[in-house]
Amino acid sequence: MLFASQPFLLVFLPVVLGLYYAVAASRAARQGVVIGASLVFYGLWDWRFVPFLLGLTGFNQLVAMAWGRTRWRGWLWSGVWCNLGVLFGFKYMDWLVGVVFQVLGRAHTPWPVILPLGLSFFVFQKISYLVDLGRGQARVYRLADFVEFVTFFPQLVAGPIVRHNELIPQFDASPRNGHMWANLGQGGLLVLVGLGKKAGLADTLGDVCTPVFAAAASGHAPGLGAAWLAAVAYMLQIYFDFSGYSDMAIGMALMMGIRLPFNFNAPYRAVSVRDFWRRWHMTLSRFLRDYLYIPLGGNRCKPARQVCNVMVTMALAGVWHGAGWTFVLWGLLHGAALAVAHVWERAGMSMHRLAGQALTLLFVLLTWVVFRAGSLPVAGRVLAGMTGAHGMGLAPARHPLVLALAAVMALVGPASQQVVLEHIRPTPWLAVGAGVAFVLLIFLIGGRPPEPFIYFQF
Structure with missing residues (x-):
């Protein structure tokens, strides 16, 4: 679903805002609305990648929790390299294989790889979070908070590239306030x-x-x-x-x-x-x-x-x-x-x-x-x-x-x-x-x- 489309502007956004403000008094309910709306938004582009998005998010949460229990930096390094590996596999592997084949004078048929929407942006988010954990500039968040941070639909697909400490603390405040x-x-x-x-x-x-x-x-x-x-x-x-x-x-x-x-x-x-x-x-x-x-x-x-x-x-x-x-x-x-x-x-x-x-x-x-x-x-x-x-x-x-x-x-x-x-x-x-x-x-x-x-x- 595109921001600049009639279904998004006339249906999706008004419905989400209405539900969000209707449950504004409850932190858990607001979180449920945001996560649910974000997954629907992402899924309407290609439902096949919703499990991928959630799986990669869950993997990074497990890495963060393992580091929180052991303080072994190997967990964080493995998480960073796995994120980079996913990005490399989807985005660059086929191109590099084609370059090698070209150097060898052989023909290369491009692989039928579909790039998950917003992959570069949410991979960067996860990497910055794991690096900040190692620097002592982040804490291990609850799973629901981390999922809400990663999937937050306004910035999910193409940014801005938001850091965890810029977004997650804001989820605690009700939107019904003097600035509403x-x-x-x-x-x-x-x-x-x-x-x-x-x-x-x-x-x-x-x-x-x-x-x-x-x-x-x-x-x-x-x-x-x-x-x-x-x-x-x-x-x-x-x-x-x-x-x-x-x-x-x-x-x-x-x-x-x-x-x-x-x-x-x-x-x-x-x-x-x-x-x-x-x-x-x-x-x-x-x-x-x-x-x-x-x-x-x-x-x-x-x-x-x-x-x-x-x-x-x-x-x-x-x-x-x-x-x-x-x-x-x-x-x-x-x-x-x-x-x-x-x-x-x-x-x-x-x-x-x-x-x-x-x-x-x-x-x-x-x-x-x-x-x-x-x-x-x-x-x-x-x-x-x-x-x-x-x-x-x-x-x-x-x-x-x-x-x-x-x-x-x-x-x-x-x-x-x-x-x-x-x-x-x-x-x-x-x-x-x-x-x-x-x-x-x-x-x-x-x-x-x-x-x-x-x-x-x-």
Whole structure:
């Protein structure tokens, strides 16, 4: 089931919220509603993976309990490696076998492996929990609390990547409190903003860039205009698609009295690559920093070692997104840029803010082409087209008003959470406008096939 679908918005979410508030006085009943709704939500995508989700959750709980009784770190290490093994088996094994067969000059028939929805996200949650147990930064939770944490449907599929100590303590508080109406109003508005980003902008922008990348995948070399238009459209699409999902997830949780960490902060206004990663998918950046970069040594070492730490971290960040050389290259490019930024900073050099923003935006744009392309040859064709190597190709832009609006919002506008939670005050006219916008978006998503969020594939 998709967030941006009529059944979810008109049936599932209202029913769940109604049940949740109807039993608000009982902690156990609220927990039952959340777990039950989350399993239904996940199962409506593919019921075959519900036992898998519960089994992996139960395994991690058993590991945590065994560590709690014995304090033997071997339990935690075995749990971490088993989680990584599951992720590797589902997501990377088939690709690596194909690479080996290609090197050997043999044909490889892809295995019929279906990636469980949200696998990367909830595996990272479990790993962070086991690591925090070993660091003394977590306690062994009750099974029901741990299941509720892992399956909490607003963030189950594509994040934000929430830590146990950010979410589980909030389950104790009843949503019926002095902030209830503010939470419902602001959360509902965030859901509306996210829906507008997804249905009104991202899906439309996909109509602009998808044909160009599809043509490049079939061997067609795009001209200058088509290549640049596709690159810009995709840069905007992936931002509004994923930040739209994050807004909806944060908004739905807030309507239940739960606050999730923010995931985006106007990333295309970044003035450096380091600044970009402080603003883009912030919970992933935080995870990579705390559980990979800092344990490797971070920046508390010699410059050469720090460069190595950055490259390894970002290469794994690329691989986390998917099995393919394009993701590896995308991660390495960002790692190299971050390494250069560290060297630049250590040398005491500086750059004008506008120049930094322009250079960062261009770098991010070009690397998004690599990220979007299904293979390195496809990326090469589009990037070559952007240099004019295949002619001008100045075709008229589709949806120019949507493209212009998206660009202005991404480059000028503030973060949506900041606007909704800090600047907007409830008024009758705002409620009327929000209601009208919601109805229009409901009609819009009902008039075309549903488009899954981009990050569902990761």
